[in-house]
Amino acid sequence: MSDFENNLRKAEAYLERFKTGGVSNHINGEAMPALDGTTFETISPVDLKPLARVAHGKAADIDMAAKAAKAAFPAWAAQSGDARKKMLHAIADAIVKRAEEIAFVECMDTGQTLKFMAKAALRGAENFRYYADKAPEARDGRTLQAPGQLNITTRVPIGPVGVITPWNTPFMLSTWKIAPALAAGCTIVHKPAEFSPLTARLLVEIAEEAGLPKGVWNLVNGLGEDAGKALTEHPDIKAIGFVGESRTGSMIMRQGADTLKRVHFELGGKNPVIVFADADLERAADAAVFMIYSLNGERCTSSSRLLVEASIHDTFVAMVAEKAKRIHVGHPLDPKTVVGPLIHPVHETKVLSYIELARSEGATVAAGGTKVEGPGGGCYVAPTLFTGARNDMRIAQEEIFGPVLTAIPFETEAEALSIANDTQYGLAGYLWTSDVTRALRFTEGLAAGMIWVNSENVRHLPAPFGGVKNSGIGRDGGDWSFDFYMETKNIAFATAAHNIQKLGG
Known part of the structure; x- marks a missing residue:
């Protein structure tokens, strides 16, 4: 049997669970169908044949997921940075153990080649390890001196966040967004692209099997016009991290305006x-x-x-x-x-x-x-x-x-x-x-x-990643990710008595 034939055999075995059981949503630690019972079909670009029926989440599913993320937020945010570090490393370890399965499923779901996807899971694990190691310093700030005053800054997680990922390299890009959010202390509602939903389902499953508490990471499949719109409009979701087309980014900004959503966009390019x-x-x-x-x-x-x-x-x-x-x-x-x-x-x-x-x-x-x-x-x-x-x-x-x-x-x-x-x-x-x-x-x-x-795209994880003009808003990588997923708080201490104006007395 050739390597190619062996790969095909393994891929069929990995895909069987999706072909027979479909792709469910995952809310508050439970795999579940869409609340209205609807599904949509995902096909393989290799032969255009169906891969799975996928739960078609809509506003009600997003609402349930957002409420689960909100309920889980206080306990997750209160965990120490060292505890989150340990948890993210456990997720990375679990990703590595299933690296072949992730790669083969990604190839058949997206058409991306094994030449590049063989390392997709390892790249994803690396993202988790990098932010695991940064979790203990996520809340760190600065000390700023002023005459008669000491200012101390700190950072706190912003709250439940929405993550909307694209179809091109969905596994790696999901980890690139979700790992820093978890390290910061945020909880998540993830909506993957409808063209390539399979590895997103594997990823949340891997995370919870590694010990991530229920409700910290929720997954809702659906289309941009229903699940995506509901996520960007939901009042419990404090920020949206999105990777995709510039036109869609503009739409998300409009949809999130009424709730004053913070947005982070990695959009198109003509590089x-x-x-x-x-x-x-x-x-x-x-x-x-x-x-x-x-x-x-x-x-x-x-x-x-x-x-x-x-x-x-x-x-x-x-x-x-x-x-x-x-x-x-x-x-x-x-x-x-x-x-x-x-x-x-x-x-x-x-x-x-x-x-x-x-x-x-x-x-x-x-x-x-x-x-x-x-x-x-x-x-x-x-x-x-x-x-x-x-x-x-x-x-x-x-x-x-x-x-x-x-x-x-x-x-x-x-x-x-x-x-x-x-x-x-x-x-x-x-x-x-x-x-x-x-x-x-x-x-x-x-x-x-x-x-x-004098180089092709060689990524350095501590370096900022993002664009200008219609290519995006904000930066990923290093502390730049924490700037998005966290709020900066300043506390000013008087170190000497200063003049206070007396009014009304």
């Missing part, structure tokens, strides 16, 4: 990778290819615009095109596969429509540009590169969220910066040059929340 002639071109080409074609191009930080200095443009683009043509498209559980099927037929249609739009706008296909008849007949699209593009084309301005790269030449540093910033987004940027002073100038002017110089 440039800028390559100057003095760069290490082979490394830059490898990085550009990795950042657009890994994870099927379905990642917020993908480098979807390739800006190349004109003197090397044709040579460099040819290097990228050759690499793109050699990428293996196939079944996500095949160890050879780099690009698997896109998440859903709806999204496949969107990506293919942009490819047709590019042709109509006058861009040239240098690689890919077609649907691929992959195993199972699912949502396979070839890694695609467009040349002859301008930055005012829709393919250079709008987030495609697929394995599609648009190359644009530039003549000068000033032109490169102008093109890079000429978009509504500002999540990430990637700069390739051997000129240190240019790197300092360029990164100062680049409108992006995160910039990597």
Whole structure:
């Protein structure tokens, strides 16, 4: 039996529970159907066949989950940082033990390949371990001296929070949001994306089996227009952490306005990778290819615009095109596969429509540009590169969220910066040059929340993660996450008698 065949056999065994028992909500420590008994179907992008019936939660389910989170909040918030540290490490240990199951389920639910998802659970466990170790210092503040006064700051958890996660790498991104919330002392209502709900169910199950108290973490499946809307409007939910489209983020802000919700958004991107002639071109080409074609191009930080200095443009683009043509498209559980099927037929249609739009706008296909008849007949699209593009084309301005790269030449540093910033987004940027002073100038002017110089996206958990413009509000990572999930309190002590005005006496 080949590794691929063995992977398929294991995946079927892991998925059987969902195919026979469906995907339930999880409220106050109990697995339960939607209160009105309704379900929706989730399919695999590999073969478009049903994976499970999923509980279709709505406002009543969200209300029950929010009340459970509210009831559990005082006891969880009162636990010591050391106790929460121990609990989060136990969750991390439990995630590691089920790493293979998580990876295989994620592959079949999302179309993401085992090449990248094999480490998804370990990344998730790492997120929990990082915030476990930070939990004891979550409430720490500062001492601020003033004449005759001593100010002491501290932080307290904000309360029950809503977490809404996307479909592209749902397990890892759920841990990225939920781990710091738990470390801070918050309780949670989690609504995963309806296209990929399976590993969210595994994650809450793992957490409670590791000992997390009932009601601290609640899960409600549903659609954005019902469960999502109810969560963002619920008065018991004090904040919403959301990862997804910019348009949806704007909607969440409106829905949460009446209850003055705090929001943290990681939204879309149209991220440039800028390559100057003095760069290490082979490394830059490898990085550009990795950042657009890994994870099927379905990642917020993908480098979807390739800006190349004109003197090397044709040579460099040819290097990228050759690499793109050699990428293996196939079944996500095949160890050879780099690009698997896109998440859903709806999204496949969107990506293919942009490819047709590019042709109509006058861009040239240098690689890919077609649907691929992959195993199972699912949502396979070839890694695609467009040349002859301008930055005012829709393919250079709008987030495609697929394995599609648009190359644009530039003549000068000033032109490169102008093109890079000429978009509504500002999540990430990637700069390739051997000129240190240019790197300092360029990164100062680049409108992006995160910039990597001579590197692809290499995450450092203590560093801030987030974007500017339409790419988001707020930052994850390190203490920045605690700034969102906690309120800062200042206590001022008089250290000397000061003049108090006497009124009425």
